[in-house]
Amino acid sequence: MLLWFERKCLASLQLLTILYCSLRRKKSLWSLILVGFALESLKENCRPDGRELGEFRTTTVNIGSITTADGSALVKLGNTTVICGIKAEFAQPPAESTNKGYIVPNVDLPPLCSSRFRPGPPGEEAQAASQFIADVIENSEIIMKEDLCIAHGKLAWVLYCDFICLDYDGNILDACTFALLAALKNVQLPKVTINEETGLAEVDLKQTNPLNIRKHPVATSFAVFDDTILIVDPTAEEEDLATGTVTIVMDEEGRLCSVHKPGGSGLTAAKLQDCITRAITRHKEVKKLIDKVIKSIKIK
Amino acid sequence: MAGLELLSDEGYRVDGRRAGELRKVRARMGVFAKADGSAYIEQGNTKALAVVYGPHEMRGSRSKALHDRALVNCQYSMATFSTGERKRRPHGDRKSSELTLHLKQTFEAAILTQLYPRSQIDIYVQILQADGGNYCACVNAATLATIDAGIPMRDYVCASSAGFIEDTPLADLNYVEEAAGGPQVALALLPKSDQIALLEMNSRLHEDHLEQVIEAASKACKDVYAVLDQVVRDHVHEVTTLLGE
Secondary structure (H helix, E strand, O other): OOOHHHHHHHHHHHHHHHHHHHHHOOOHHHHHHHHHHHHHHHHOOOOOOOOOOOOOOOEEEEEOOOOOOOEEEEEEEOOEEEEEEEEEEEEOOOOOOOOOOEEEEEEEOOOOOOOOOOOOOOOHHHHHHHHHHHHHHHHHOOOOHHHHEEEOOOEEEEEEEEEEEEEOOOOHHHHHHHHHHHHHHHOEEEEEEEOOOOOOEEEEEEEEEEOOOOOOOEEEEEEEEOOOEEEEOOOHHHHHHOOEEEEEEEOOOOOEEEEEOOOOOOOOHHHHHHHHHHHHHHHHHHHHHHHHHHHHHHHO | OOOOOOEOOOOOEOOOOOOOOOOOEEEEEOOOOOOOEEEEEEEOOEEEEEEEEEEEEOOOOHHHOOOOOOEEEEEEEEOOOOOOOOOOOOOOOHHHHHHHHHHHHHHHHHEOHHHOOOEEEEEEEEEEEOOOOHHHHHHHHHHHHHHHHOOOEOOOOEEEEEEEEOOEEEEOOOHHHHHOOOOEEEEEEEOOOOEEEEEEEEOOOOHHHHHHHHHHHHHHHHHHHHHHHHHHHHHHHHHHHHHOO
16 A cells, blocks of 8 residues: 555646646547556555545535526536526327326536537537436436326426536536436426316416425446446546446435446446445435435525 | 506616616636636626636637637527526527627627637637526626636626616616617627727617717626626635635
8 A cells, every 4th residue: 555645646646647638638648658557546546636436526516596497406516517407388298198297308518518519519428418317217207207297188297407517527427417306306386277167277376386206316427447446426537538437326215226337348246236335325425415405495 | 557667756676776776796707627717697687607718729620710810719508497488499599699799799809819829719608597688797707707717808898788768777687677678788898998899779769868878888887897806806816815825
């Protein structure tokens, strides 16, 4: 084991080479050197920002700041910042399930969050993230779509969940899932009654009800280095150097909602089990944070 | 006539302000780690975020590079949840493209682009909540972000809107006052030299009143300048304290 001082030197040297590499954008030779360097230092339990391999960055959440949205949340995971705004609109329920509403997520990675994104239509990463969030909503049953129905076959709520990444420093999926949960807890839907004679909907803005959140899914992402080393909550530099990523979504009963491993280097079953164990502890941390924030709003 | 009284008999507006009073301005610089310069501003309920990258090499087509100046590339975008009705197209629609162009023209006038030939400066502005004065909040946020990025400018660019109701010029219109349909002027000013970078007027206004309205907008811009200047000084003070000066 290295001394504290040697670990700090190693960390700053690693940080300097990472900075140099990202400034010069030289992928080939430096990547090889850098990955080798990263592996060596990771084996010694050392990350560029001084975290442990299993340690998360400081997580902060701010709820209800956007008053034009029906529900909003701003989540910061270290430097990664994602804001989620939820707007509720009316729509006709789908023909095949006349008692369900809709939840439509959309993740936007604009050029303002990082210089790696160009202006234009949503890129691969944004679309993949949107699909991931849609899967999490579907699989975890965070909200039952039947709760969004107002009148069978005639009127239902559509919840548009829009995520904007304001600062990209890795681990978007965790931040978006957390923002979704916090924003949904913040949504207040007005009471809607259908007038018997005219058949039109009457909205009572003074009477609002919160959504019924059935489950609380929390995502935990890991970066894999060379089949052996797993680190939790990778930053953008660590994601670039990693050979694979894994994201685990758990809910409070210890049930797995989603295991997302898009290719990359292989992972043994034992390592996957370690990931699941870490995800369980992360769920407790996040749940405590959300409960604290919700309680502080209620007191006001 | 049943309707919203934009200016009451005692001289109060819908949100309780006086005719020449600005909304509360709160701003922070250096909010994001990744960007070269960033700033967040709240003018009343309008929340805007500006991020500056640059100056850096031309991205995309090298042919667009200007041989003697830097290219200023702006993008104005509104969050879909920023308005009362959900906004279907956050950017790329006509209004956003027009505002993008206005921002670009405003900042080309203020940034010393001759110092960075063949390079590009990106200014991205995002509106998180819109409550009137969108363009003005963007310009103010972009000024702070450009200062945070260390890009040299001729002067601050401060913007404010002004309207004209019942023979009284109103400064810093909110959404309700803008939607009422009266004449509105958006003014972007370089305060020290009193030069106008951008002036845009909507609806109809008699030429006798024009000077009054521009005067009200200029005064509002100078008030905003005082606030922004204080924000920059406080930020610099904070940063130098942290650096241990």
